[in-house]
Amino acid sequence: MSVIVEIRDLVKCFGELTAVDHVTFEIERGEIFGLLGPNGAGKTTTISMISCLLAPDEGDVIVAGHSVRTHSIEVRRALGIVPQEIALYPTLTAAENLKFWGRMYGLSGRELDEAVDYGLEMAGLADKARVRVETFSGGMKRRINIAAGVLHRPQVLLMDEPTVGIDPQSRNHILETVRELNRDGMTVVYTSHYMEEVETLCDRIAIVDHGRVIADGTLDELRALVGDEDHIRISLGDASPEGSAEAAEGDADTGVAEETETPPEMLAILEGIRQVPGVTRADAVGSALEVLAGDAAAVLGGVVESIAAAGAHLRAIEVVEPDLESVFLHLTGRGLRD
C-alpha cells in the first residue's frame, strides 16, 4: 500500500486557541480512514487544511505527491469534498446543483451529463432531479451534498461529519454509499464523532482531542491500548432514563456534547464500586458506568451489591469488548460525547 495523504506536523491557531496542534498521520491509498474526536477537537480545521481552505501555520500536507503549500491546484484536483455544512444552492434543483459543481471541477459536455446522472443515482434521487434543493429533507440534502463531492471521481474523498442530524434511513444509505465508493477504489477520509460509525466503517482511525492525535491505528490496535482487562458496562435506572448502554452509544442523533458534571450520587456509587476487590478502575461515561477488572466474572457480584448498597437502581449490566469509547476514556479520562 502506498501513502496518498501525508500530514506532517500540522499546526493551526485561531488567536490564543491552538485548534490543530502538531498533528501527524498518514492515509494509505484505498482505505477508509476515520478521524474521530469530540466537538471542537479540530477535525474540520484539519480537513480544511488538507483541502487548501486554510493555510497551515506550521507543517505541511502532501496529497498524491503534491504539497498544499506549493501545488494547491493539483491537490484540489485530487480531492473531493463533502463539507460538514450543506454547501448547495437552495433555489437550484438537484440536477442544476450537480451540474454547477461538476463544472467547477472541470467537467463539461457529455462527461458532465453522465456525472450528473451518476450523482443523482448515487444519492437515490434520480426521480427528484428537477426539484429545488430547498424543498428536500435534511437527509436528501446530505445525499446530494455528498454526490456533489464525487462527480469528478476524486482519488481521495474528504467527508466531514456527513451523517450529522439525519434520519437512520439516510444514514444507512450514506454509509453504504461510502463503502461502495471505497470498493471502486476511492480513498475516503471519514470524520465523525460517532464512534460506532467509525468502528464499523473505517480501516484505520486517528483519535483527536484538543487538536492533538492521541492515538491512531486499526481498531484492534486501538483496543489493545486499553489492555486486556474485561470491560463491564452498567446502566442505572435513575440516572439513565433511556436505559441501556446501547442507547448511550447508539444513535445519538443530536450529536451535541454536553459538558456535564458527574452528579454526587454517581460519584458515591463509583466510590463504592472501586472498593470491590478485583476492580481496577471505574468511571462514569455519560449516564452509564464503565468498570475495568482483570476478571469480570469474579467482580460482578460485588459490583451489583455495591450499587444496591448505594440505593441505585440497576438497569443493565454487560461485559463488553473494549470499543473506541473505552479507548477514548482510557486515554483522556472523559467520554467521547459527554
Next chain:
Amino acid sequence: MRDPAAMGVLLGMPVVLILILGSALGGAMDSGIKVAVVDLSRGHSTATGSAKPPSDELVSAILESERLADLFEIEQLPTERLAREQVRDGSIAAALLVPAGFDEDVASGRPVNLVVLRDPGSELSAGIWESVVTAFAAQFSAASVSVQTVMETVQRGNPSALMAGGGALVAKAVEAVTSDDGLDGVKVVDAQVKGLTAVSAIDYYGLSMVAMFLMFGAMFGAFSTIKENREQTLNRMLSTPSPRAQIVGGKMLSVFVLGMMQFSVLYVATRFVFGVQWGGDVLATVVVAAAEMLAVTGLATLIASVAHTERAAGGIGPLVVQIQALIGGAFFSISVLPDWVQPVRYLSVVGWTMEAWGAIQTRGAGLTDVWGSVAALLAIAGVLFAVGVWRTEALR
C-alpha cells in the same frame, strides 16, 4: 438576484425618491432669490459734470433690469452693516458692495473691485449673483473686474431648497445677460459661466438617486454572492481546482452585469419617463456607471471580509451606502457646506460619480473630461478590492 421584491425596491425606490425630492424642491425654482446692492461710493464720487458716476450707472442698471427681476428680488440697502445682518440672518442670499473707491478706480482705469457678501448656506444663489455682477461690472472698465467674495459664517434655513433651483437660475441669468436684446450696453466679458445647461431639481436628484441606488444594487448583489454562501458554497468552490481569480472574477462579473442592467433600466426610466437631463454623452455616462459599479464591488468585498457574519454585513452595507450617498451629495449638494468640509465628497463613490455625471449633465463634458473621476473610481475599486481579498485571506 432572483428576488423580485429586492429588484422592485432597487428599481422602484429611486424613481419614487426622484419624484418626491424633485417635486418638493422644484418650487424653489420659481421664486426669485433675494439679493441686495449697497453703493458705498455715494458722496465720495469725484466725477463731475453731467455724466452719472459709473457706480450709479451700475446700480441702476442692476435695479432696473427686467430680466434680472425675473431671477432676483433686488433691493438697495443703505449700509454695509445692514447688508451683513441680512445676509447673516438669511433674509437675503447675497449682497453686492460697490466699494468707496469704485468711481475713482474706473475713472483712472485701475482694476475694479466689487465685493459680494454671501451666506455659505446659499452658495449657489449667491454664486449666480456673483457671476451676474461680474458680467455687469465688466462693461465699466477696460481694466479687469474682480469680485471678492466674503462669506458670512452663519448658516440656517433650507439651503438645499435654494440649491435645487440653482442650476436653472445660473442658466437663466446667463441667458439674461448674454442675449442680444439684453440690457443696453452690457457685454459679458466673463465667459466662465457660458455653456451651462439649465438643470432642475428633478435633474439633480435623478442623477443622485441613480448613483445611490446603483450602489445599493451592486452592494446587495455582491453580498448575495460573496457573503451569503461564504462559509458553505464559497468554501466548496474554493476547494475546487478552478483558479480563485476565475471564481472571484466570475462572481464579480455577474454582479457587474446585474448592476449595468439596473443602470440601463434606471437611465431609460429617468430620462424618458421623467425627462431627467443626463447630458449628451451617453457613452461617458455609461463608463462612469461602470466605474462606480466596480468601486462598489470593491467596497462590498471589503465589508464582506471585515464583517464576521452575513448579518453584520447586511447591516453595515446599507449604512455605508447611505453615508456614502450623504457625503457624496445624493441628498443635497455638498457645495452648500462650508469649504473645509467639501473635500469629504472625494471619500465617496457617489461623490465621484456625481461629479462626473454632473459635468456631463451641466457642462456637456465628455469622456475625456471625466477621466479623472473615472480613474478615481477605478483606484478606489482596486484598493478596496485588494484590501478586501487580503483581509479575506488573512482570516483563513
